[in-house]
Amino acid sequence: MQKHEALIILDLLKTDDSLQESELVPNVEGNTIAISGKVSIEGHKIKILLVLDPDFPRSLPYIFLQNGSEYEDLPHVLKENMVCYQTTEGIILDEKQPAEIIRWAIQKAVIVLADGKKGANWGDYADEFEVYWGYVSSSSIINLVNTTAKSHEVKLFKNGQKSYLAQSVGDVARYLHLDIDKVRQKFPIEERSAIFVLPVGTVIRPPRFDQPFWLVDELKRVIQPALDTLSVKQYKQYIKLNNSMSGTMVFALPRPSGGFSLFGVSYVSPEGNHPFSERGNSAKIQPIKVLREEASYILPRGGSKTAHSSKRVLLVGSGAVGGYVAHELVRAGVMNLTVVDSDKMSLENTFRHVLGNAYQGRPKASSMRDELNRKFPYADIVAIDTSIEQAVNDGLVRFSTFDLVISALGKPTTEIWLNEQAVKYAKVPILFGWVEPLGIGGHALLAQPGIKGCFKCLYSSIDPEDAMANRAAFAGKNQWFGKSLSGCGQLHTPYGSLDASRTANLMTQLALDSLTGKETKGMLLSWKGDSAEFLKQKYVLSERFKTSEEQLYHTRYLFASSACPICGRLPNI
Amino acid sequence: MANVQKQFDQYHNQIKLRQEETILAEKRDIIRKKLKENLPKVFEDHDEENLVPEFCDQGSYEMGTGIKPLDGEYDIDQGVYFPTSKDNGTYAKDPVLLKERVHEALEGHTKDVCIRRPCVTVFYQKDGERVFHVDLAIYSDSSSNTDNTDYLAMGKRNSGDDYREWQRSNPTVLKDTFFRRFSNDEPARKQFRRVIRYMKRWKDLNFSSDGNNAPRGIGLTISAHEGFMPKYSDPITYKPDDLEALLGLVNYMVNSFFSITRNENGNLITVRRLTAYLPVEPNTDIYARMSDSQMQSFEDKLKNLKTALEKATSEVDTVEACKILASDKVLGDCFPIPTKEATAVVTKSAAVASSSNAG
Ligand SMILES: [Zn+2]
Ligand SMILES: [Zn+2]
Numbered sequence: 001m002q003k004h005e006a007l008i009i010l011d012l013l014k015t016d017d018s019l020q021e022s023e024l025v026p027n028v029e030g031n032t033i034a035i036s037g038k039v040s041i042e043g044h045k046i047k048i049l050l051v052l053d054p055d056f057p058r059s060l061p062y063i064f065l066q067n068g069s070e071y072e073d074l075p076h077v078l079k080e081n082m083v084c085y086q087t088t089e090g091i092i093l094d095e096k097q098p099a100e101i102i103r104w105a106i107q108k109a110v111i112v113l114a115d116g117k118k119g120a121n122w123g124d125y126a127d128e129f130e131v132y133w134g135y136v137s138s139s140s141i142i143n144l145v146n147t148t149a150k151s152h153e154v155k156l157f158k159n160g161q162k163s164y165l166a167q168s169v170g171d172v173a174r175y176l177h178l179d180i181d182k183v184r185q186k187f188p189i190e191e192r193s194a195i196f197v198l199p200v201g202t203v204i205r206p207p208r209f210d211q212p213f214w215l216v217d218e219l220k221r222v223i224q225p226a227l228d229t230l231s232v233k234q235y236k237q238y239i240k241l242n243n244s245m246s247g248t249m250v251f252a253l254p255r256p257s258g259g260f261s262l263f264g265v266s267y268v269s270p271e272g273n274h275p276f277s278e279r280g281n282s283a284k285i286q287p288i289k290v291l292r293e294e295a296s297y298i299l300p301r302g303g304s305k306t307a308h309s310s311k312r313v314l315l316v317g318s319g320a321v322g323g324y325v326a327h328e329l330v331r332a333g334v335m336n337l338t339v340v341d342s343d344k345m346s347l348e349n350t351f352r353h354v355l356g357n358a359y360q361g362r363p364k365a366s367s368m369r370d371e372l373n374r375k376f377p378y379a380d381i382v383a384i385d386t387s388i389e390q391a392v393n394d395g396l397v398r399f400s401t402f403d404l405v406i407s408a409l410g411k412p413t414t415e416i417w418l419n420e421q422a423v424k425y426a427k428v429p430i431l432f433g434w435v436e437p438l439g440i441g442g443h444a445l446l447a448q449p450g451i452k453g454c455f456k457c458l459y460s461s462i463d464p465e466d467a468m469a470n471r472a473a474f475a476g477k478n479q480w481f482g483k484s485l486s487g488c489g490q491l492h493t494p495y496g497s498l499d500a501s502r503t504a505n506l507m508t509q510l511a512l513d514s515l516t517g518k519e520t521k522g523m524l525l526s527w528k529g530d531s532a533e534f535l536k537q538k539y540v541l542s543e544r545f546k547t548s549e550e551q552l553y554h555t556r557y558l559f560a561s562s563a564c565p566i567c568g569r570l571p572n573i
Numbered sequence: 574m575a576n577v578q579k580q581f582d583q584y585h586n587q588i589k590l591r592q593e594e595t596i597l598a599e600k601r602d603i604i605r606k607k608l609k610e611n612l613p614k615v616f617e618d619h620d621e622e623n624l625v626p627e628f629c630d631q632g633s634y635e636m637g638t639g640i641k642p643l644d645g646e647y648d649i650d651q652g653v654y655f656p657t658s659k660d661n662g663t664y665a666k667d668p669v670l671l672k673e674r675v676h677e678a679l680e681g682h683t684k685d686v687c688i689r690r691p692c693v694t695v696f697y698q699k700d701g702e703r704v705f706h707v708d709l710a711i712y713s714d715s716s717s718n719t720d721n722t723d724y725l726a727m728g729k730r731n732s733g734d735d736y737r738e739w740q741r742s743n744p745t746v747l748k749d750t751f752f753r754r755f756s757n758d759e760p761a762r763k764q765f766r767r768v769i770r771y772m773k774r775w776k777d778l779n780f781s782s783d784g785n786n787a788p789r790g791i792g793l794t795i796s797a798h799e800g801f802m803p804k805y806s807d808p809i810t811y812k813p814d815d816l817e818a819l820l821g822l823v824n825y826m827v828n829s830f831f832s833i834t835r836n837e838n839g840n841l842i843t844v845r846r847l848t849a850y851l852p853v854e855p856n857t858d859i860y861a862r863m864s865d866s867q868m869q870s871f872e873d874k875l876k877n878l879k880t881a882l883e884k885a886t887s888e889v890d891t892v893e894a895c896k897i898l899a900s901d902k903v904l905g906d907c908f909p910i911p912t913k914e915a916t917a918v919v920t921k922s923a924a925v926a927s928s929s930n931a932g
Contacts, residue, residue, distance in 0.1 A: 320932070434932050436929045468926035495931060543759070543811035544811050546758070546759035546811075551757075551761075
């Protein structure tokens with residue numbers, strides 16, 4: 001923003017008294033504009049500073065209090081006395097009304113400060129506690145412990161640079177996708193520690209960055225409510241457990257908006273007395289920022305807590321469709337995934353496979369595992385680089401140990417076998433997904449054990465001459481689509497990455513609905529694409545493609561066939 | 574329950590009127606040419622402004638619901654649109670006058686051209702018998718009217734003034750209205766057309782074509798528009814079940830008959846009626862011209878059809894089911910009856926087939 005524009009805004013602001021005695025602050029660097037003025041809070045006039053970024057009025061102004069203001073020690077007054085009155089997400093600004101944006105911001109800030117003075121929003125301290133704690137901390141630890149409602153013992157694994165707070169060394173190993181030995185080697189120091197959980201409703205005024213940190217007495221006073229909830233035995237145990245010259249404690253402060261704010265304190269006590277013990281007053285304490293990397297904090301909730309993370313899913317086929325499914329499942333919080341594929345990554349796949357060209361020549365299943373481990377903490381991926389039949393023969397896969405089987409093979413012969421194994425013998429839900437040539441569409445089919453409707457139903461036309469034709473197909477029957485890129489050898493059905501990912505989206509939604517129990521019936525979902533290229537190549541569409549998407553959705557539960565040898569004799573539900 | 578869809582498919586192929594198969598299209602083109610050639614002279618003779626008409630196909634021919642006529646008398650509907658206002662053009666007062674001009678332009682083209690109430694009809698004869706005819710509906714074009722609507726010239730030569738009128742008409746919108754339901758649903762649209770054709774053939778088998786004996790084809794089309802529901806033997810592959818769809822429509826029609834009581838010469842009489850209101854202007858009831866006794870016969874025959882279709886539906890044996898459908902007053906002998914041997918053949922399914930699945 002230019003100075004002359006700022007002057008216009010200033011004139012507009014002068015038409016009322018939302019910012020009194022306003023004036024431009026001279027000599028501000030760059031294109032930033034600063035305006036000083038006074039606002040009234042419950043009859044008091046206090047001085048504030050408005051700072052407008054170069055992209056103002058497409059961003060909100062910053063509002064600062066003057067140093068030493070009697071309002072500076074309140075919730076939402078952050079470092080350098082900046083007043084936090086609105087998060088930047090979830091708002092839209094009309095840049096044609098800059099003065100109105102400023103008025104709105106001032107009004108919001110005044111409410112925050114007035115509430116703070118009255119004590120009406122002190123509960124908010126707990127929500128923002130980690131921000132304040134960050135200002136005063138000069139070191140940090142990484143937390144992997146899922147916070148519970150009770151205080152408990154934990155361990156700290158550290159080296160000169162990094163510290164992990166965890167229940168066990170195994171948790172660190174899983175998180176880092178390393179062997180336990182490797183973790184011990186990398187983080188040779190193991191310390192006992194504890195997380196002290198404060199009671200719900202505890203209000204703590206955070207330490208100020210511009211003042212010396214708390215003394216032991218102050219810390220003890222502040223966290224006393226947590227100590228009060230401990231039994232004598234626990235008290236002794238937690239205070240004695242790091243009966244050494246130094247140690248780290250972590251405190252969990254329940255947030256009014258849910259969850260906890262975590263903050264740490266390290267201490268040094270040359271006499272070996274814990275700061276909370278009788279003679280611990282002479283210990284030196286330091287604030288430590290707690291970086292939140294525990295599963296309960298970072299894993300997606302998916303609307304049902306972290307229920308997905310405990311489910312076990314078998315994914316057969318990690319080609320274009322399976323690759324997207326694997327990624328979306330992990331992103332949705334499904335952490336235990338076994339991937340089976342006997343194929344290797346090949347050049348032909350590059351532009352439609354989620355792994356691109358990065359793993360060329362390597363087995364698809366273990367490539368997928370490595371990629372998911374690289375991207376997602378807590379992902380627990382097992383890769384089996386053989387065919388599913390081989391994996392079963394070798395005893396590596398038992399269908400009944402999974403909550404859901406997913407097939408993205410695109411090979412109906414194997415899938416008809418898989419279908420029978422899952423729904424008939426192992427009694428486990430199974431989900432299939434496949435794409436059709438040249439962008440005409442894709443399908444996802446969920447089959448549930450004991451309920452009519454399975455993958456074999458699609459190959460169980462009442463008309464015997466259609467026994468081998470997929471009833472859900474968009475391509476007319478008896479047409480050959482394989483395209484050989486290099487003479488003999490592998491055939492590739494022509495379809496693109498977008499087709500694979502659209503199909504994977506349908507599948508992932510069905511998978512999650514099945515895992516959460518939201519979908520207890522079988523279902524056939526199809527998406528219809530553009531048939532122009534397909535028709536141009538003189539292929540013929542099925543009648544099913546020619547009906548509307550509404551009609552397809554309408555009949556999603558009606559795919560069962562009475563002629564199906566697998567589920568045909570089951571009662572209708 | 575026997576599956577007779579194959580036979581329905583064959584039957585449909587038999588009765589369906591294909592545009593390219595007929596000589597009607599050819600005759601229609603000759604008439605168009607004749608009108609273009611002769612009309613300027615006719616108008617000049619009458620000291621009237623020369624009007625150049627535009628043509629447009631209409632009726633079942635355009636809608637794709639035409640069937641081959643039983644008695645061999647094919648017909649085709651042709652719209653002829655003149656740029657003349659129904660309010661202040663030369664023919665505003667008397668639409669029949671414009672029909673006279675058309676008649677005059679075609680005179681001598683065949684022996685038989687006559688002015689009927691809704692159209693000018695050109696009959697073609699072979700060995701003294703009428704073999705087919707072209708109905709020309711004469712319009713005042715929407716572009717010449719302030720309300721941007723087409724008007725149909727109604728009335729014949731001996732009509733009184735009251736029967737000579739320009740009637741609001743919307744034949745092109747009619748097709749859109751009938752098919753809007755199926756705009757994205759080709760399997761249903763195709764079955765809709767087939768079922769209309771079955772009904773029309775049933776009508777030809779059961780009613781004589783003179784007067785208002787028979788329900789008009791457009792009436793049956795309206796009934797189908799109201800009562801047709803697509804039916805499939807497999808809801809996933811959309812394999813049609815025309816027998817169920819036809820039975821569904823017949824049921825709808827039978828159930829739609831209602832009783833009205835009216836006073837006729839002092840006597841209260843109760844009669845049965847069915848209506849078929851045009852879903853576009855002029856929104857008239859197409860069945861209104863049928864007499865009470867014609868209506869009664871319509872209902873009786875529909876009930877017979879319903880009974881026959883129900884019997885065919887419950888028949889296990891394909892041959893027997895087809896025999897029922899092929900009887901005179903049901904769908905007629907064009908309906909194929911397979912041999913016992915043919916229906917006994919079990920199709921051996923292939924061991925290897927192509928698949929369009931990929932993953
Ligand atoms: Zn805040
Ligand atoms: Zn089945």
